Amino acid sequence: MDALASLLDEVRSNGALFGRSIMTPPWSVRFAERAPLTLVTMLRGSAWIVPRGADPVPVGETEVAIVVGPEPFAVADSPDVSAPPLYVMYPDGKCTAGDGTEFSDDLRLGVRTCGERADGPTVLLTGTYQVRGRVSERLVGALPRVLVVPHTGQLCPVLDLTVAEVEREDPGQQAVLDRLLDLLLLSALREWFARPDVEPPAWYRAMGDPVIGRALRLLHEEPSRQWTVAALADEAGVSRATFARRFTELMGEPPMAYLTGWRLSLAADLLARTDATVDAVARQVGYVSAFGLSVAFKRVYGIRPSEHRSAMAG
Structure with missing residues (x-):
């Protein structure tokens, strides 16, 4: 995907x-x-x-x-x-x-x-x-x-x-x-x-890159996998330094920062749409515990996962 x-x-x-x-x-x-x-x-x-x-x-x-x-x-x-x-x-x-x-x-x-x-x-x-x-x-x-x-x-x-x-x-x-x-x-x-006169978002342009495109597909298909920059570079078939530099150039942010944003977006929607526990949601999107998800969620969105769920239910 x-x-x-x-x-x-x-x-x-x-x-x-x-x-x-x-x-x-x-x-x-x-x-x-x-x-x-x-x-x-x-x-x-x-x-x-x-x-x-x-x-x-x-x-x-x-x-x-x-x-x-x-x-x-x-x-x-x-x-x-x-x-x-x-x-x-x-x-x-x-x-x-x-x-x-x-x-x-x-x-x-x-x-x-x-x-x-x-x-x-x-x-x-x-x-x-x-x-x-x-x-x-x-x-x-x-x-x-x-x-x-x-x-x-x-x-x-x-x-x-x-x-x-x-x-x-x-x-x-x-x-x-x-x-x-x-x-x-x-x-x-x-x-x-796909129009030549349109400036598409970075993630769309990067999909056509033979190195970063494969990495993006893997991140979206398997967000729960315990990814590292080295593991993504191995999948892409390049060195860690080359992968990190090219990913940042194309996407405008480092690989792990992009992965964090994607995981938290998925977590926010799961919290709003399902009854799964915060711990279950955390593991589904790649965090080892509810605490790890809560810390990242609060840092990015300013509220805890439980507060987000209550707000969406309201």
Whole structure:
């Protein structure tokens, strides 16, 4: 398992909220759902994504954009958002008209679809993602506020299938939409990271290195193994000094510092999502005792593992 796969494995949709909007210029819609990730794509026409406090970003037809962070943003036909919003989306799927009044039934055009008329020239599709956990934060923290993936052949079949499923309301529909949103997000991120004009995070670049890439895979596959720099260098087939120097150059931190961060991220998520004891979690991520995990956890996060678990439960 590579670093990207490890991070993406923890990013899963559950209760995906898809919406399709059909509009005629001038138009705008506002999103205040506070979702960590929102997928935006133009099925017909083009638009601008206008984040609060950031520059507008254009999105062309069939391009896929990902908006990162809970801050509100607008999607509109112009970068100055001159038109009042057709609707405003809030957490838990609540939707109101632009002036805060109840959303009119006249604007409901079908399953997960709204707008003024079905044959409007602009069609917007959005899907929101509830990302939680320290492992997911390592991925989200490496992304810009808005990223756009240009039209690609790989995304088109997934997008076509998603559009077909959004219009349906069959048994098990939510599970299908969740998996499709997963696939759209993962495909879009992979395409974006691979673009020559994008500066990917250090761990993504390092995956292509014949020496450090193998070491990263091993750290992510076996975090509980009692790794040393010498052991990692042996696995990579180079000297200890060469490995330590190259790892630090590519990753921006020494091997053991990276391993500590990865182990603590895993531990934080295990504490939040399972009933395993602190000692069991410690051993699962590579610490010999609960005390060792507690010391490292307090040093990095400022609280003890038990306090983190209580906070997440609350």
